Amino acid sequence: MRPLTAHIDLDALRHNYRQARRYAPDARAMAVLKANAYGHGSLACAHALADRASAMAVACLEEGQALRNSGIQCPIVLLEGFFELGELDTVITDGYWSVLHTRWQVEALLDRLERWPQHRVTVLVKCDSGMHRLGFAPEEVGEICRLLRSHPGVEQTLLMTHFATADTPDSPLLTSQLDTITTLQRQLDLPGCFANSPATLSVPASRHDWVRPGVMLYGVNPLEPDHALHGEIDQALKPVMTLESRIIAVRELAAGEPIGYGARHVTRHPTRVGVVACGYGDGYDRHAREGTPILVDGQRAAIAGRVSMDMLTVDITGIPDADIGSRVTLWGRDVSGAVLNVSEVAQWCDTIAYTLLTGILPRVPRQYHQVGAPDALSDDPLPDAGATGTPS
Ligand SMILES: Cc1ncc(COP(=O)(O)O)c(C=O)c1O
Known part of the structure; x- marks a missing residue:
């Protein structure tokens, strides 16, 4: 798959x-x-x-x-x-x-x-x-x-x-x-x-x-970064969607080599490039700029070259252990616990988290995780599930 x-x-x-x-x-x-x-x-x-x-x-x-x-x-x-x-x-x-x-x-x-x-x-x-x-x-x-x-x-x-x-x-x-x-x-x-x-x-x-x-x-901090409560809200909310894929190919390029459509990125030094199975045909934003952050095996790396329909390319020169099969987190919480905020990715795409989240297409399977069964959480002190309000 x-x-x-x-x-x-x-x-x-x-x-x-x-x-x-x-x-x-x-x-x-x-x-x-x-x-x-x-x-x-x-x-x-x-x-x-x-x-x-x-x-x-x-x-x-x-x-x-x-x-x-x-x-x-x-x-x-x-x-x-x-x-x-x-x-x-x-x-x-x-x-x-x-x-x-x-x-x-x-x-x-x-x-x-x-x-x-x-x-x-x-x-x-x-x-x-x-x-x-x-x-x-x-x-x-x-x-x-x-x-x-x-x-x-x-x-x-x-x-x-x-x-x-x-x-x-x-x-x-x-x-x-x-x-x-x-x-x-x-x-x-x-x-x-x-x-x-x-x-x-x-x-x-x-x-x-x-x-x-x-x-x-959905775990997105809705306040502007200069808002006094921004840091507190970052702590209070948990990301819900983690968009995850894998490296499917690795290229070892010399300095001066182009990467991807339009040759937008040209390597400045010898570079290892990971090809990731995720593209704009999945809803990942094609406007992602050079340097858009991404996690590879939980470590931060950067997009190099244009996003194409089914793939994107990431500079993994600084992550020598990364190889075919390495886990890639486009946003959300990596299994190692590292978090890449969808809002940060959105800034690199000149957009907002709302468009990235709503833009993920049906082609991408959603896998649902729920550890706390509803029953285990039913001692929740919040009182009013199902309340219908006071008639006016
Ligand atoms: C009428 C209305 N109410 C509430 C919301 C929720 O807004 P937010 O996602 O910023 O909490 C929206 C979102 O667009 C809306 O259009």
Whole structure:
């Protein structure tokens, strides 16, 4: 078999969820599992969290149905709501929690609820507090919420917003978004759901009734490196995905020899090059620059030459024991315990960890690891798995 595998540590995922609860102890946490759980495999991740997550959040009904059909029972939130009328009957009758961000969604939902008098729904009204992506203008939110709360088919209304700069220390935009949404929440007296990962970890005033951690669950530190809490969060989170492969060939090159497509790298001195079974056809970023870090048998080495579709090349001159069969960690935790952070690799690719993780293609087999069986962990002191919130 081709040696490339994405190892998924489900104990680390559970640990990271627990960290979200530890940082926001008075809030319930909906685990964001959209985009195939940020590339980690949504079903395995959902089931690993099923005994503790108060809710799970996905991007669309199809992602939600995949979880429901696999036996997930906690509330499932559709972060962009429904996209067309054809989804509404399922949203209502199967009890999905829908975000509402436009008037047509509100009108369509209230209209369709007439067909289903025996069903009551939970909705999240999204306020655009300043990010200017989805949501109602703050001055519209009161009217929308009153409309929904007065309808007998609406059981619970949450107030929601999303922050644009929660990862950045002292962001004026974050302060302004927080002011806007907390003022609204006070006026409307609704449960609030505002905080993504960086806000969950570093902005206590954003936590309220629900938090929505995503990338932190997968062990990625969501704070900018100059954030005062960055070091603490690095210690608190554990990487979930380890992308691992092997060296499949070794070249001994003299000085002045090119490596790979475009001859981007030309050796300056005699160089040993390892060829690794992993490329952009697997989702590894082709933008990886010369010097992008990589672990070979747990030791740091550097990419030399362009990433090609199924392979990449690494300078192993400084690791004389490395040879065909040597273990290569593209990111994550090597079996020796050495860690190469996906965020560090992302910087070398001029991107962010989110794109690297979500970019790993189905061609790469995921292998799931879970040492702590759910039963062994069921003495977890966190109280509220499966809680459904307080009706408004
Ligand atoms: C609406 C919404 N909530 C929460 C999240 C989770 O954000 P993060 O992964 O930064 O925690 C996202 C992610 O994009 C989102 O779009």
